[in-house]
Amino acid sequence: DAMVIQNPRYQVTQFGKPVTLSCSQTLNHNVMYWYQQKSSQAPKLLFHYYDKDFNNEADTPDNFQSRRPNTSFCFLDIRSPGLGDAAMYLCATSRAGSNQPQHFGDGTRLSIL
Amino acid sequence: AQRVTQPEKLLSVFKGAPVELKCNYSYSGSPELFWYVQYSRQRLQLLLRHISRESIKGFTADLNKGETSFHLKKPFAQEEDSAMYYCALISRAGNMLTFGGGTRLMVKP
Incomplete structure (x- = not known):
């Protein structure tokens, strides 16, 4: 009964070929997040949606975009993946409020050929 | 700027x-402070948060504002x-976690 579902678990793409990762939730949470986690590093926030409002972190490359067509779904688009974009991408959700914990998906491991 | 430091990469x-x-x-x-845990091949999950003052799986954590720990x-x-194990902070102003x-x-047998 996973509540934050990420598909696929593993994604392989070619250098420069656009790729989309998806996340869905059954928790009806307002806020959805995308994190990038490289090997042996902490998750790094890329951006988040508060309802329909998109909030980009200052150091997130322009190559990374996101869409949230409805409450349940959120997508991460990488327009031209480079070798340095190989990582685990984590989706998380939470209710609004600073003391609300985030619920994470299993992640999608992205490999770049 | 908010920052979280875990000085030990490995503890055995x-x-x-x-x-x-x-x-x-x-x-x-x-701040609001949390501990998240990631078991092998499992998702990152909340272990405990300081506001709850709870013990989860035998773990406890106390916020020490004087020592900022x-x-x-x-x-x-x-x-x-x-x-x-990841320690994380969230500002009262928003939802953003800093890990x-x-x-x-x-833990060795």
């Missing part, structure tokens, strides 16, 4: 020994505690 203890995973933070205000403790480590670098805990 024997089963039954006490364990303390250190976390220090810098934040100009009253939120160390995670367990009196008797178990092998199943082996995992990656520490993580500490890998290995």
Whole structure:
């Protein structure tokens, strides 16, 4: 009964070929997040949606975009993946409020050929 | 700027020994602090948060504002505690988590 579902678990793409990762939730949470986690590093926030409002972190490359067509779904688009974009991408959700914990998906491991 | 520091990348203890995973933070205000855990091949999940003052799986963490610390403790480590542990801070102004670098805990039999 996973509540934050990420598909696929593993994604392989070619250098420069656009790729989309998806996340869905059954928790009806307002806020959805995308994190990038490289090997042996902490998750790094890329951006988040508060309802329909998109909030980009200052150091997130322009190559990374996101869409949230409805409450349940959120997508991460990488327009031209480079070798340095190989990582685990984590989706998380939470209710609004600073003391609300985030619920994470299993992640999608992205490999770049 | 808010920052979370976990000074130990790896902590190795024997089963039954006490364990303390250190976390220090810098934040100009009253933060909300969390510990997240990631077991092998599992998703990142919340272990505990300071506001709840609870004990989860035998772990406790006390917020020490004077020392700006939120160390995670367990009196008797178990092998199943082996995992990656992340300390995280969230500002009262928003939802954004800032993670520490993580500490890998290995509990040896």
